[in-house]
Amino acid sequence: MAGKTIVVTSGKGGVGKTTTVANIGTVLAKKKHSVVMLDADIGLRNLDVVMGLENRIVYNLVDIIEGKCRKEQAMLRDRKLNNLFIIPAAQTREKDAVQPEQMKELCRQLAEEFDFVIIDCPAGIERGFKNAVAGAEIAIVVTTPEVSAIRDADRVIGLLEASLLKDIHLIVNRLNYRMVKKGDMMSTEDIVNLLSVPLLGVVPESEDVVISTNRGVPLVHDRGSKAGIAFQRIAARLNGESIPFDNGYGDGFLERFKRLFRG
Amino acid sequence: MLNAIRRFFGEKASGKVAAKRMQVVLMHDRMDLTPDVLECLKNDILSVLSRYMEIDQQSIRVDLEKGKEYTALVSNVHIKRVYRRALPAQNA
Numbered sequence: 001m002a003g004k005t006i007v008v009t010s011g012k013g014g015v016g017k018t019t020t021v022a023n024i025g026t027v028l029a030k031k032k033h034s035v036v037m038l039d040a041d042i043g044l045r046n047l048d049v050v051m052g053l054e055n056r057i058v059y060n061l062v063d064i065i066e067g068k069c070r071k072e073q074a075m076l077r078d079r080k081l082n083n084l085f086i087i088p089a090a091q092t093r094e095k096d097a098v099q100p101e102q103m104k105e106l107c108r109q110l111a112e113e114f115d116f117v118i119i120d121c122p123a124g125i126e127r128g129f130k131n132a133v134a135g136a137e138i139a140i141v142v143t144t145p146e147v148s149a150i151r152d153a154d155r156v157i158g159l160l161e162a163s164l165l166k167d168i169h170l171i172v173n174r175l176n177y178r179m180v181k182k183g184d185m186m187s188t189e190d191i192v193n194l195l196s197v198p199l200l201g202v203v204p205e206s207e208d209v210v211i212s213t214n215r216g217v218p219l220v221h222d223r224g225s226k227a228g229i230a231f232q233r234i235a236a237r238l239n240g241e242s243i244p245f246d247n248g249y250g251d252g253f254l255e256r257f258k259r260l261f262r263g
Numbered sequence: 264m265l266n267a268i269r270r271f272f273g274e275k276a277s278g279k280v281a282a283k284r285m286q287v288v289l290m291h292d293r294m295d296l297t298p299d300v301l302e303c304l305k306n307d308i309l310s311v312l313s314r315y316m317e318i319d320q321q322s323i324r325v326d327l328e329k330g331k332e333y334t335a336l337v338s339n340v341h342i343k344r345v346y347r348r349a350l351p352a353q354n355a
């Protein structure tokens with residue numbers, strides 16, 4: 001049976017797509033699934049540094065597409081998990097070096113070999129976005145609790161639905177509970193109401209994210225981190241496990257949104 | 264502190280303000296009603312109404328209103344007088 005192909009996208013830049021890909025991929029691999037993460041951010045690659053694999057790159061995504069190497073040659077194995085791989089983006093090429101059809105075919109091939117293919121989408125809604133979503137069956141839209149990120153997320157959701165990618169899930173990243181409590185930040189409930197797509201999880205604003213990125217070791221390896229636990233719960237939901245939305249780990253809020261999640 | 268004072272004087276929490284604003288923004292975005300389109304719509308409404316009544320051209324307002332289960336297009340126009348018979352339709 002073919003694996004799942006998942007694109008992580010947002011519209012607005014810098015909201016946490018790459019962080020999400022790295023952490024979800026790592027958790028799913030820890031759960032013994034075979035996972036490949038594909039950096040589709042051609043020209044601005046980052047997944048390699050977030051995973052701490054920047055020194056090992058020989059070939060990249062564009063090399064595979066152009067037939068300069070076999071896809072196995074471009075895959076980097078994770079330092080800790082031997083069933084986790086990344087395919088880095090090309091750093092010195094343009095987004096139009098790749099066609100959506102080619103991405104679709106590559107994702108199809110990868111899904112034959114891996115349980116999960118997770119695609120790190122670039123910001124924006126142009127060519128890079130179209131390439132990144134072309135081969136995906138499931139989309140995760142990441143937003144932060146800010147007006148501009150939410151507006152862009154809504155636009156992206158519209159484009160995904162128009163491209164017939166309708167299995168869409170929402171992650172709210174960088175939620176600051178203290179501010180929500182004071183009423184000075186939109187709550188998860190507000191955001192789910194506005195965007196009306198099912199919630200996959202909520203990640204709190206956390207210094208741990210910056211620290212783990214500095215080290216090039218995904219947060220989920222660190223047991224104590226709340227943001228890390230939030231990503232574990234998100235990945236578990238993607239894995240079909242039923243995880244309630246109601247404790248203090250970063251996604252506690254109204255019961256009634258449970259039904260919005262169709263795992 | 265400043266926020267607490269503002270709140271004391273009845274200002275809404277900024278989170279709620281944002282949610283409310285986004286509700287309107289997203290509705291406009293989704294309906295693809297750009298300012299140009301809205302302007303065209305206003306002019307068309309005016310030209311139709313003008314066949315039947317004299318209108319205060321400056322008074323027209325077109326807004327989207329969201330109820331629980333519907334979105335309404337609400338237009339408000341000041342009428343100066345109503346004609347006895349409709350004028351012929353202008354250029355199509």
Ligand SMILES: Nc1ncnc2c1ncn2[C@@H]1O[C@H](COP(=O)(O)OP(=O)(O)OP(=O)(O)O)[C@@H](O)[C@H]1O
Pocket residue numbers: 010012013014015016017018019020041046121122123173174175203204205206207209210213227
């Ligand atoms: N929950 C969080 N708490 C604190 N910082 C965060 C959190 N999530 C992400 N960040 C920080 O925000 C920055 C952007 O994150 P990331 O690179 O994952 O975003 P992105 O959406 O992939 O960006 P781009 O659009 O440029 O590809 C990083 O410095 C990251 O460490």
Ligand SMILES: [Mg+2]
Pocket residue numbers: 017018019041046120121
């Ligand atoms: Mg990124």
